[in-house]
Structures are given as C-alpha cells and as structure tokens.
Amino acid sequence: MGAEHTSVPRWGTERPAPDPSARALLLVGFGARGCAITTAWAADVPAGRAVEVLAADDADEAVLAVLTARIAGARVGWRLMLAGPEADVLAARAVALRAGVLDAEIRCAVTSTERKRVYCPHCRTTTATTAPVAGETPCDGCGRRLHVYAHVSRRAGAYLGFMADAEEVA
Amino acid sequence: MTTALSSRVARFPFPFATDSYRYSTNVEPARRPVTTAAGGWGAGVLDVDDDYAAELAERRAVLAADPTRCQELPHMRVASWDALTTLLPELADTLPGTTSLDRVGDRWTWRNDRLGTARTFTVGDDDSLPEGPLAFLGSQIQDDVVLLDQREGALWADAGLVTFAADWSMGFDVGMRFLEVHGPVPRVHEAGVVQRAEQFLMRLQPGEEYRRTNWTMTVDRRLDTSTETYADWGRDRRLVVDDPALPDRLHLRVEVQHLIRLGVSNAVCFLVRTHVLSLRELATVPEWRQRFAAVLAELPDDMADYKGLTRFRGAAVDWLTSR
Amino acid sequence: MTATLPARTAARTGVLVLAVAAVADDVPGIRTLTLRRSEGGPLPAYPAGSHLVMDCGDRRNAYSLTGDGSPAEEYRVSVLLCPDGDGGSAFVHRLAVGDVVTASRPRSAFAPVSTARHHLLVAGGIGITPMLSHARAAVRWKRSFELLYGHRPGAGAHLDELRDLCGDRLAAYGSTPEMLAAVRAALADRPLGTHVYVCGPAPLIAFVEETAAELGWPAERVHAERFSAADLDPGEPFTARLARSGTRVPVPSGTSLLSALEEAGVAVPNLCRQGVCGECRVPVRSGRPLHRDLYLSEAERAAGDAVMCCVSRSVDDELELDL
Structure with missing residues (x-):
C-alpha cells in the first residue's frame, strides 16, 4: 500500500533525475543538503535546456514569491524540481500546485522529514513543529494540544492537527 | 410530538441488511424506493422532511460562524452553477406545492415558500447571485454538497459546502484527490474499496445518478460534528456513557449519499443527506434494535475506533440488548 | 456486506428516441442533423466533446454533439459520408426530416479540463x-x-x-x-x-x-x-451452463450474462451493473471468462474461477457456472 492511498507523501528512497523531456527547468534547493542536490541535478540536465537554480535556507516568502513569478511566466515544457527538508518542499510544491503546475511537472527530493507544519482546524493557525505523526504539539494560535494526524493537504503543504484531549473530562 | 417522532422513524434509512458491517462499494442506482421494517425511503434524490427549515437555519448559523465550511476552488464555478441548475428543478419537483421555478432562457426565478425565498438570477452570471451558486444551493437543500472535478485520471474534491460533516473537515480536504480524502479510513485501501469507488465514479456518464449509505453514531441531534468543532462535542462521547439519558442522547447517524454526474461541467456531485435517530426511537422497531445491537457488538475495534464509537459502544449494546 | 438491498430491475438503459427536425448539407459530403425528442421536451445536458451512440440500421456509430452542452431541446451532429465505411454514415445521409432514430444518452470521453489556463x-x-x-x-x-x-x-x-x-x-x-x-x-x-x-x-x-x-x-x-x-462492443454469443441444475442459458450478443440469468429466473445479487461494485461475482467451474470488469485483480482474472456477470462474457462457446 503506497503513496496513492494516503495523503501523507511517501518520498521515494531513490533521488529522481531531471525529466529528459523538459525544455526548461527551475531547480530550488533548501538548506545545504538541498542545494547539493540541485547542483547535482543541474549537472545532469542535458545540454540545450534552460536551467535556473535557486538556493534558499528555507521556504520563506521571498523564495516562494520568486517561484510564483517564474510559474506565471513559464511555457509548457517547463519543469520544477525541489530538494530539501519535507516542510520546505511541501510549502513550495503547494505554491506550484495552486498555480496550476501538475504533479507530472514536479519532482522532489526530501532530505529530512523532521520538521512539519501542522494546521489547526479549531483556530486555523499553522504551527511549525518537530513532533512526529501521531505525536502532539501545542498550537501557536489557540494553545490547544494538537494530535498530529496522518493527513496532509497538498494545497496547504501542512499536516492536520486536531485537539488531542477533546474527549477528556476536565 | 408522537407524529413527528413516528414520521422520523418511518422515513429513516436504516442501513443494515445483515448482522455485521464491513466497508464495501455499496452503490446502487438512485430513485429506487426501499421498504424498511418501519416504512421506507429513497424514491427521490432529495428528501425534504419535517426538519427542513430547522436544519437550514442551523446551516446558516454554522456558515456565519465559520465561512470555511464553504469551499470553491476558482475552476469549480461552472460545476457550482451546474449543481444549482441540476438540483433546483429537482427540488421544485420534490416540493410541487410550495416552490416554483420559472425559466426564461438563462433567467431563472426561484420561489420557495417553505423558507420564504424568492430570487431571480442569470445562469452563469456570478454577479446575479452574489453568495455564489454553491452557497445558494446549500440554502435550499438539507444535503451537504461536495463537487469532484475529474482530471489526470483522478477525482479531486475541489469544492464543497459541508456544515454537517461526520468528523472531517472540508476546509482542510479541499483540493485533495478522492483517494487522499479517504486516506485515514482503515481497511478500505487494502480491500480496494476506495479505488473501486473512484473508478466507478469516473465512469459515470452525464446525468447518471447512484447512491450509497454510510453510518456512524452521534451524541444528541448534533449535525455539525466537524473536525473544526471537535472541542465542542468530543467530550460528549465520554459523558454520555454514564448518562441515564443515553438512549435518548445516543443516535445512529446515517448518511444517504447521492452521486450524480453533472451534465454541463462533467463534475461529480456528491450529496450527503444526514439522518439521525436516537436509540430509543430506533428501539421502537424490534428488528432494528436487534440488528443494530448485533452490528455494533460485532464491529472490529479499528473500525469502531475510526468511527469514534469506542467509548460508548459497549453501553449502547448493553442498552439495546437489555430490553 | 452492507446496507443496500440487491437490485433486481434492469439498470437504466438511457435510450433516446429522436426525430430528425432538420437536415442541412452546407458542405458537400457532410450532413448536419438537428434532432429533437419525438415527444418534445428538454434533452440531457452534456460536457463539451460528448458523443451519442446512434443506431444506424444494423450498426451503432458514435457521433460528436456540436452544441455547448447546456440543457436544450435539440442536438446537432454532423456526419461525413464515408462511401467505403461500414454503412453508418450512408444511413445518416439517407435520413429525412421526420425520420426517427434511437441513440444513447450523451457520453463524455473528451471533456475540457477545468483547471486549464x-x-x-x-x-x-x-x-x-x-x-x-x-x-x-x-x-x-x-x-x-x-x-x-x-x-x-x-x-x-x-x-x-x-x-x-x-x-x-x-x-x-x-x-x-x-x-x-x-x-x-x-x-x-x-x-x-x-x-x-x-x-x-x-x-x-x-x-x-x-x-x-x-x-x-x-x-x-x-x-x-x-x-x-469498448463502449459499443455487444460481445459474441455464448452459452452459460448452470452446473447445479444442468440448465443451459443462451447469452446472445448484446445481452449481458447477468440479464440472461435473470431472464432465466436465476437471481444473482447485483448493484452497479457496470463491473465495479463486485456484487454479481459468479463462480466459474470451466470455460475461460472474458473479463471486462474493473473489480477483479489481475491474479483473480488469471485464476479464471469467477466472473463478474454484469459486464464480462466468455472466450469459449460455453461457460460452466457453479450455480
């Protein structure tokens, strides 16, 4: 039972290669390990393709704004490759998917899954955490203890958290 | 009171045909009347009952408190118009005396005396229906609505108006693939149930209508058991166990789900009509009391847990079998 | 299994009876038909790019609908005369105003992608x-x-x-x-x-x-x-032999094995009648099934010991069922 059965992404153990049919590529690396991967990808892209490489510490607003602008100007044949920690890759992928990029046009390499973004449906705040799936984290918005659920929104790039002790009698 | 109660029992879509329950792709063509031990249901797609005005008032209140219950990704506007223009005529046929629909080209005038609604709008003109076609539809029918887009060989839950969710969040799930929406459900993936359901839905042809049922249990007649408000209702699952009023507070909650391929937009319209019946009401039908007790007692732990029944199912079985 | 009762009546056949309301030959060799319901009234809506499967004498041909798909009282198709074809286009080119044809409801296989920019x-x-x-x-x-x-x-x-x-x-x-x-x-x-x-x-x-x-x-x-x-294939005729009763049930081309069994008085549980839900699985003793369903896994198909009788047929002239 694999990735197609759950909303939780299962990153393959093998690093993907650049799509040989791409005519133009944007490679975005997050952190040192992510940027090492984009450097390797850039070397693997066949000659004659337009390649742009972006490097960022994490998926902050600045790099996501650049990504949005590049997508707006892209022509069919363009591909996006993302490398870095899961939280950053999910955030960048969410921006791309919301802008109409297809799954088939995105390839990802995840270097760690420790950090997560957890969405609280009770107060609609997203909290950064290192809690594991099925673990708990306090919500930055409402302070509730959130159970980190095995359910991920591709559009938000976040895990669902719900109140861990809602059924306890105070 | 007696009349209302017996009407609720008579129309209740009791979902169990045997003494055990497992997930299956239990789809069947819509509009087939089903006879139950207490009456029957299912002759039409829309089911307007005595709770019509009250449930729509409840939906308005839920939406006012939390507008994220209504979601529509921008590419779904045609599907929303399609859902409205498919289901308003259906509602007019369902309520012939108290509603009317006049159509002059794309100019539609809808009157609903049950709710005091009178609106004129132009199909496809967003300015003529400022709240949007999906929200307007949701103000006229008791069903929750989810609209599934079909592309890239999959279905996508890209729009929905869901105020009566059984422990899930439309606001979080919007934009997910059909398979992803069902990701947390135990057993169904190994059994291939969700994949088969998606394949089935993707093959629906324009205008085809099917239905299925699903069920869970809810404390009190609370329709809004969404993830968003879990903090408000979660505790009742524990408190009800020792409450002498358990047979009146604990309800079998049945969803009659209709699956309709909309003609113009090619979207699949998923209607979820929620019916709740207390154990005490249910027990007025001896066959239902026995059968539901058997189903609850036999249900595997993982399924009971996912449905949120674990805390009270023992107490429910005890009450159902002690009579 | 769950909930829903096995369906016994035939799935909606969805045949439209259409009268030729106008014929136009604006371009040599291409005939445009305007079709209306014989009894008048609105025709089903359809997504852009849909087609009708029309009965053309002893052939069935698929023709694209050329409207925008909104609910309307007429359909239009344009058919190129193919002198070397199978006769379907020649049949259309012989039609005159007032002639009546039968066709499927619109079928969608080429719809626009809603997210496209x-x-x-x-x-x-x-x-x-x-x-x-x-x-x-x-x-x-x-x-x-x-x-x-x-x-x-x-x-x-x-x-x-x-x-x-x-x-x-x-x-x-x-x-x-x-x-x-x-x-x-x-x-x-x-x-x-x-x-x-x-x-x-x-x-x-x-x-x-x-x-x-x-x-x-x-x-x-x-x-x-x-x-x-696949939409059009009525399949080759074969015979179903019922091992327990020794009965032989002929299954003509264009009739499903399920329908033939029902007509012979053999009740088979079924729901979707589209090869998806898995309800109508029938054990096979001998003969090779021609699997056309979406339910059985590759391993189950290869085993050849069961057939989904609503859509699947037989490779061999005779299929022995454990019924």
Whole structure:
C-alpha cells in the first residue's frame, strides 16, 4: 500500500533525475543538503535546456514569491524540481500546485522529514513543529494540544492537527 | 410530538441488511424506493422532511460562524452553477406545492415558500447571485454538497459546502484527490474499496445518478460534528456513557449519499443527506434494535475506533440488548 | 456486506428516441442533423466533446454533439459520408426530416479540463465536430481558447459559424503543411497551464501527440478524441451452463450474462451493473471468462474461477457456472 492511498507523501528512497523531456527547468534547493542536490541535478540536465537554480535556507516568502513569478511566466515544457527538508518542499510544491503546475511537472527530493507544519482546524493557525505523526504539539494560535494526524493537504503543504484531549473530562 | 417522532422513524434509512458491517462499494442506482421494517425511503434524490427549515437555519448559523465550511476552488464555478441548475428543478419537483421555478432562457426565478425565498438570477452570471451558486444551493437543500472535478485520471474534491460533516473537515480536504480524502479510513485501501469507488465514479456518464449509505453514531441531534468543532462535542462521547439519558442522547447517524454526474461541467456531485435517530426511537422497531445491537457488538475495534464509537459502544449494546 | 438491498430491475438503459427536425448539407459530403425528442421536451445536458451512440440500421456509430452542452431541446451532429465505411454514415445521409432514430444518452470521453489556463483546440477535417462543441462551451463559460482547423479547400464544415463564434481565435488552413507548421508553432510556445485537444485523421493525432511529447508536454496536458470500441462492443454469443441444475442459458450478443440469468429466473445479487461494485461475482467451474470488469485483480482474472456477470462474457462457446 503506497503513496496513492494516503495523503501523507511517501518520498521515494531513490533521488529522481531531471525529466529528459523538459525544455526548461527551475531547480530550488533548501538548506545545504538541498542545494547539493540541485547542483547535482543541474549537472545532469542535458545540454540545450534552460536551467535556473535557486538556493534558499528555507521556504520563506521571498523564495516562494520568486517561484510564483517564474510559474506565471513559464511555457509548457517547463519543469520544477525541489530538494530539501519535507516542510520546505511541501510549502513550495503547494505554491506550484495552486498555480496550476501538475504533479507530472514536479519532482522532489526530501532530505529530512523532521520538521512539519501542522494546521489547526479549531483556530486555523499553522504551527511549525518537530513532533512526529501521531505525536502532539501545542498550537501557536489557540494553545490547544494538537494530535498530529496522518493527513496532509497538498494545497496547504501542512499536516492536520486536531485537539488531542477533546474527549477528556476536565 | 408522537407524529413527528413516528414520521422520523418511518422515513429513516436504516442501513443494515445483515448482522455485521464491513466497508464495501455499496452503490446502487438512485430513485429506487426501499421498504424498511418501519416504512421506507429513497424514491427521490432529495428528501425534504419535517426538519427542513430547522436544519437550514442551523446551516446558516454554522456558515456565519465559520465561512470555511464553504469551499470553491476558482475552476469549480461552472460545476457550482451546474449543481444549482441540476438540483433546483429537482427540488421544485420534490416540493410541487410550495416552490416554483420559472425559466426564461438563462433567467431563472426561484420561489420557495417553505423558507420564504424568492430570487431571480442569470445562469452563469456570478454577479446575479452574489453568495455564489454553491452557497445558494446549500440554502435550499438539507444535503451537504461536495463537487469532484475529474482530471489526470483522478477525482479531486475541489469544492464543497459541508456544515454537517461526520468528523472531517472540508476546509482542510479541499483540493485533495478522492483517494487522499479517504486516506485515514482503515481497511478500505487494502480491500480496494476506495479505488473501486473512484473508478466507478469516473465512469459515470452525464446525468447518471447512484447512491450509497454510510453510518456512524452521534451524541444528541448534533449535525455539525466537524473536525473544526471537535472541542465542542468530543467530550460528549465520554459523558454520555454514564448518562441515564443515553438512549435518548445516543443516535445512529446515517448518511444517504447521492452521486450524480453533472451534465454541463462533467463534475461529480456528491450529496450527503444526514439522518439521525436516537436509540430509543430506533428501539421502537424490534428488528432494528436487534440488528443494530448485533452490528455494533460485532464491529472490529479499528473500525469502531475510526468511527469514534469506542467509548460508548459497549453501553449502547448493553442498552439495546437489555430490553 | 452492507446496507443496500440487491437490485433486481434492469439498470437504466438511457435510450433516446429522436426525430430528425432538420437536415442541412452546407458542405458537400457532410450532413448536419438537428434532432429533437419525438415527444418534445428538454434533452440531457452534456460536457463539451460528448458523443451519442446512434443506431444506424444494423450498426451503432458514435457521433460528436456540436452544441455547448447546456440543457436544450435539440442536438446537432454532423456526419461525413464515408462511401467505403461500414454503412453508418450512408444511413445518416439517407435520413429525412421526420425520420426517427434511437441513440444513447450523451457520453463524455473528451471533456475540457477545468483547471486549464488556456485551451488549444486542433481539428482536422470532420474532427471539427467535437471542437465546435468545445469552442461553444469556451465562449459560454468565458474560457481562454484558440482553434487551429485544417480542412480541404472548400470543404470546411461549420467554417462560417466558427468565424462568427471564434473571431480571431480561429485559424483555418487549407493546406496540410501550413496546418502542421501552425500546430508545431503553437505547441512550441504556449503558457504553462495550457491543455491541447486534438480530433481528426489518425496522422494528425499522431503528429500532435509526437510533437507535444518532443516539446516537453506531459501526457496529462494532451487529449485526443478516439471513440472507444469498448463502449459499443455487444460481445459474441455464448452459452452459460448452470452446473447445479444442468440448465443451459443462451447469452446472445448484446445481452449481458447477468440479464440472461435473470431472464432465466436465476437471481444473482447485483448493484452497479457496470463491473465495479463486485456484487454479481459468479463462480466459474470451466470455460475461460472474458473479463471486462474493473473489480477483479489481475491474479483473480488469471485464476479464471469467477466472473463478474454484469459486464464480462466468455472466450469459449460455453461457460460452466457453479450455480
């Protein structure tokens, strides 16, 4: 039972290669390990393709704004490759998917899954955490203890958290 | 009171045909009347009952408190118009005396005396229906609505108006693939149930209508058991166990789900009509009391847990079998 | 299993009885039929690019509907006379006003992708018919599109109405090299978010698919209209032998094994009648099933010891069932 059965992404153990049919590529690396991967990808892209490489510490607003602008100007044949920690890759992928990029046009390499973004449906705040799936984290918005659920929104790039002790009698 | 109660029992879509329950792709063509031990249901797609005005008032209140219950990704506007223009005529046929629909080209005038609604709008003109076609539809029918887009060989839950969710969040799930929406459900993936359901839905042809049922249990007649408000209702699952009023507070909650391929937009319209019946009401039908007790007692732990029944199912079985 | 009772009545057949309301031969060899319900009234809506399967004498042919798909009282199809064809087009070209034909409800297999930012429509010859539907729907719903239309000089069906409808979004070509150059130029430079749709002669479809792939278009953005034989295939006749009773049930071409069993008085649980739900599985003792369902796994198919009788048939002249 694999990735197609759950909303939780299962990153393959093998690093993907650049799509040989791409005519133009944007490679975005997050952190040192992510940027090492984009450097390797850039070397693997066949000659004659337009390649742009972006490097960022994490998926902050600045790099996501650049990504949005590049997508707006892209022509069919363009591909996006993302490398870095899961939280950053999910955030960048969410921006791309919301802008109409297809799954088939995105390839990802995840270097760690420790950090997560957890969405609280009770107060609609997203909290950064290192809690594991099925673990708990306090919500930055409402302070509730959130159970980190095995359910991920591709559009938000976040895990669902719900109140861990809602059924306890105070 | 007696009349209302017996009407609720008579129309209740009791979902169990045997003494055990497992997930299956239990789809069947819509509009087939089903006879139950207490009456029957299912002759039409829309089911307007005595709770019509009250449930729509409840939906308005839920939406006012939390507008994220209504979601529509921008590419779904045609599907929303399609859902409205498919289901308003259906509602007019369902309520012939108290509603009317006049159509002059794309100019539609809808009157609903049950709710005091009178609106004129132009199909496809967003300015003529400022709240949007999906929200307007949701103000006229008791069903929750989810609209599934079909592309890239999959279905996508890209729009929905869901105020009566059984422990899930439309606001979080919007934009997910059909398979992803069902990701947390135990057993169904190994059994291939969700994949088969998606394949089935993707093959629906324009205008085809099917239905299925699903069920869970809810404390009190609370329709809004969404993830968003879990903090408000979660505790009742524990408190009800020792409450002498358990047979009146604990309800079998049945969803009659209709699956309709909309003609113009090619979207699949998923209607979820929620019916709740207390154990005490249910027990007025001896066959239902026995059968539901058997189903609850036999249900595997993982399924009971996912449905949120674990805390009270023992107490429910005890009450159902002690009579 | 759950909930729903086995369905016993036949699934909706969905046959439309249509009268020819008008016939137009604006372009030599291409006949446009206007069809209305014999009894009048609205016809089912359909997504752009849908087709009807029409009974043409002893043939069944699929013809694209050319409207925008909104609910209306008429359908239009345009049919090219193929003197070397199987006779379906000749049948259509013999029809006159007042003649009655039967057809399926609209079937959708070539719908526009709702998330597309731009629709690139490519038509060759009579392949213009589904593209006319796409263009009309795009105008109605304000979608960005362009249409590249290659046709023989003087034989461009619907050219005048396309010019009115599309304005400068239409580019028509009377020579194949010019058309192919225009297609290549478009595929080489369109915004990300564009989807391309092609209908026409097989070499044109192949050119679009190959050029798109070469220029980096993922397959998910490329859509070609081919009529599916699976929709139409009535299957070869065979005999079902019921091992327990020794009864032999003939299954004619065009009749499902399930229907034949029901007509012979053999009750088989079933729900969807489309090879999806798994309800109508019947054990096989001998003979090789011709699996056409979506339910059985590859391993189950290979085992050959069960058949989903609503859609599947028999490779051999006789199939022995454990009934």
